[in-house]
Amino acid sequence: MENSEITKVSNVRAYYKIFGGGEDSRYVRAVDDISFSLYNSEILGIAGESGCGKSTLIKVLYGLVDPPLVLLNGDVIYRIGDEEISIRDRRFKRKVQWKVCSYIPQSSMSVLNPVMRIKDHFFKIIQAHFRDIDERELYEDIEKHVQRLGLPVEALTSFPHQLSGGMRQRVVIALATFLKPRVILADEPTTALDVINQRGVLQLLIRIQREMRNTVVIVTHDMGVHAQTAQRLMVMYAGKIVELASTEEIFKNSYHPYVRILIDSLPFIGDKKRRPSLKGRPPSLLNPPSGCRFHPRCPFAEDACKRGEPPLVEVSYGHYVSCFKWERM
Amino acid sequence: MGANVEMTTPHILEVRNVSKVFRIGGLIFAAKLTAVDDVSIALRRDSAEIVSIAGESGCGKTTLCRIILRIIEPTKGSVFYDGKDIFRMRGRELRDFRKSVQPIFQNPYEAICPFERVDFYLISTALNYGLAKSKADAIGVVEEALNTVGLDIKYIQGKYSHELSGGELQRSLIARALLSKPRILIADEPVSMIDASLRMGIINLFLDLKEKFNMSTLYITHDLATAYYVSDKIAIMYRGNIVEYGDATKVLEDPLHPYTKILLESIPTPDPYKKWKKEVSLSVLEIKEFEIAGCKFASRCPNAREICREKRPPDLDVESRRVKCWIFADTK
Numbered sequence: 001m002e003n004s005e006i007t008k009v010s011n012v013r014a015y016y017k018i019f020g021g022g023e024d025s026r027y028v029r030a031v032d033d034i035s036f037s038l039y040n041s042e043i044l045g046i047a048g049e050s051g052c053g054k055s056t057l058i059k060v061l062y063g064l065v066d067p068p069l070v071l072l073n074g075d076v077i078y079r080i081g082d083e084e085i086s087i088r089d090r091r092f093k094r095k096v097q098w099k100v101c102s103y104i105p106q107s108s109m110s111v112l113n114p115v116m117r118i119k120d121h122f123f124k125i126i127q128a129h130f131r132d133i134d135e136r137e138l139y140e141d142i143e144k145h146v147q148r149l150g151l152p153v154e155a156l157t158s159f160p161h162q163l164s165g166g167m168r169q170r171v172v173i174a175l176a177t178f179l180k181p182r183v184i185l186a187d188e189p190t191t192a193l194d195v196i197n198q199r200g201v202l203q204l205l206i207r208i209q210r211e212m213r214n215t216v217v218i219v220t221h222d223m224g225v226h227a228q229t230a231q232r233l234m235v236m237y238a239g240k241i242v243e244l245a246s247t248e249e250i251f252k253n254s255y256h257p258y259v260r261i262l263i264d265s266l267p268f269i270g271d272k273k274r275r276p277s278l279k280g281r282p283p284s285l286l287n288p289p290s291g292c293r294f295h296p297r298c299p300f301a302e303d304a305c306k307r308g309e310p311p312l313v314e315v316s317y318g319h320y321v322s323c324f325k326w327e328r329m
Numbered sequence: 330m331g332a333n334v335e336m337t338t339p340h341i342l343e344v345r346n347v348s349k350v351f352r353i354g355g356l357i358f359a360a361k362l363t364a365v366d367d368v369s370i371a372l373r374r375d376s377a378e379i380v381s382i383a384g385e386s387g388c389g390k391t392t393l394c395r396i397i398l399r400i401i402e403p404t405k406g407s408v409f410y411d412g413k414d415i416f417r418m419r420g421r422e423l424r425d426f427r428k429s430v431q432p433i434f435q436n437p438y439e440a441i442c443p444f445e446r447v448d449f450y451l452i453s454t455a456l457n458y459g460l461a462k463s464k465a466d467a468i469g470v471v472e473e474a475l476n477t478v479g480l481d482i483k484y485i486q487g488k489y490s491h492e493l494s495g496g497e498l499q500r501s502l503i504a505r506a507l508l509s510k511p512r513i514l515i516a517d518e519p520v521s522m523i524d525a526s527l528r529m530g531i532i533n534l535f536l537d538l539k540e541k542f543n544m545s546t547l548y549i550t551h552d553l554a555t556a557y558y559v560s561d562k563i564a565i566m567y568r569g570n571i572v573e574y575g576d577a578t579k580v581l582e583d584p585l586h587p588y589t590k591i592l593l594e595s596i597p598t599p600d601p602y603k604k605w606k607k608e609v610s611l612s613v614l615e616i617k618e619f620e621i622a623g624c625k626f627a628s629r630c631p632n633a634r635e636i637c638r639e640k641r642p643p644d645l646d647v648e649s650r651r652v653k654c655w656i657f658a659d660t661k
Contacts, residue, residue: 049524049525050524194385194386194387194551195553195592195595195596195597196385196591196592196595196609198595198597199594199595199597199605199609200608200609202597203608203609207608221524221525222597223599224554224596224597224598224599225597227597227598227599227600227601227603227604228597228598228601228604247601248601248602251599251600251601258526261526262525262526263599265525265526265528265529266525266554266599267529267532267554267555267557268554268557268598268599268600269553269554269557269581269582269593269596269598270582272557272558272578274536275529275532275533275558276529277526277527277528277529277530277533278526278527278530281493281494281496281527282494282524282526
């Protein structure tokens, strides 16, 4: 892993505004005071339950802060050579999106325009960034690119409905990687696929990352996918980071009770031992509990956990935990 | 449709050579899609068991589940409950079948009306089934069912479905299924919409129901890890066929059919020290695979031979399980 930072996320608070404006507005605290860095040539996994804010965080990373989502505090800075560009910068869309950072959205099966051939999707994106391009040369480049990703060239002249789900997903990955971005943000890239297609798509993403030496962020709730793909893993709970470390550390030496119970509850073939299940339910982000957000479900919670928010502390090199009682684990 | 079989059948539920063909497309260019193709499975009568039906999306699991629940009729074959053909049942017999075989659906939020309170839904179900004569009796019946699934009537009282977590609502719906004290639960992907931290609570519940109440479950899933954890037997489906059927531990720890092997290799194991080694080749999944004359897996099978492409493989008994593959025909 080359340790130079490519993206810095600092104190981001991204809330969904509900009930109109003015003093009556209330906020769903989807991403609440999150700071971390993305490094060059790494695969970072973001794990967490549905509604914990992981997809919102990815949207913020890509600068997609549209109402009702509001960025109340903090910033995301991309380092491009000597230049630093913030997502709040007006040039961000043209300078960063697709070229420096691309986004594979959730349910990317339905992001392709049903009445456009696959090749036209490529043309549209590329022509938005580069003018005066020779279409024939460009088509040859597109052909080479899709072939390198193991897609048949005929897919380019097809309409999306003529391709299988796994194939459409690989087309979206081909689109996202054509301009050789430094950062690829993949939000649940394999959720709608069956396991064999899932493996193919993930292995493709890993191969692209190795070849291009870029940074990939994979968001999924499937811990198995993270174990297979991610080098570093960030676990979120109720809008906060609860643990961030190398994937091996998280699976072997996690210190946060939520992460520990989550990993212990994973069934796998070869072990029929009874697995535990967490009590209670994830909190509402409209009115999250005081102190540590996990305290109502935590078997180790004490009074201190109800009163104050635990800071994200580095407990060993590169291993961050947000828990007062981490030593007990 | 088959005739009713003897009452002394060793199976409480038996699916016998069931096929379901759907017509897709227009009137002129309609194609036939065999979603379920000559499937036979059974649940034992003498002791409760959990049988999993596993496979990729579109392999026919849900269609089979709907046939067993008598929601759709099969094109061929029969389903017997307690020795009687369910598609010939009428009146009281049918009502008893509906009480004894209860469904649990994938998405609990879609299975219940969002404008109805959850407790009202459970109480009215108890009254509609004739399980209680008065509302007070019904509350008692509902309370008993809720206690079985680890919930309390006071907790769900007055709450709508959106006010409960996915796990709590799915538990409430399992309680609804338990109201009539069924012998069999048909659970169609019951945990795929549930958050990871709550998932094992539901899965453990099926084990408790089997152990404490002698209740069998037909567990339909695409998740082989939970199928391994919970089930006694497993049927692996591919394009409408059961390709391997037998003891869950044996099938999943030592698979015989090439498809089961590939499926198992592709599961993302939650262990960063056991990473995937070789890349899988992805063939374009064609709808035509449903119509192939030979083995439907032949185009993707690393061990395919000439006969595999030409002739449908028979069901063979190999190492105390049923395997649909020509490879084992030579050894028989």
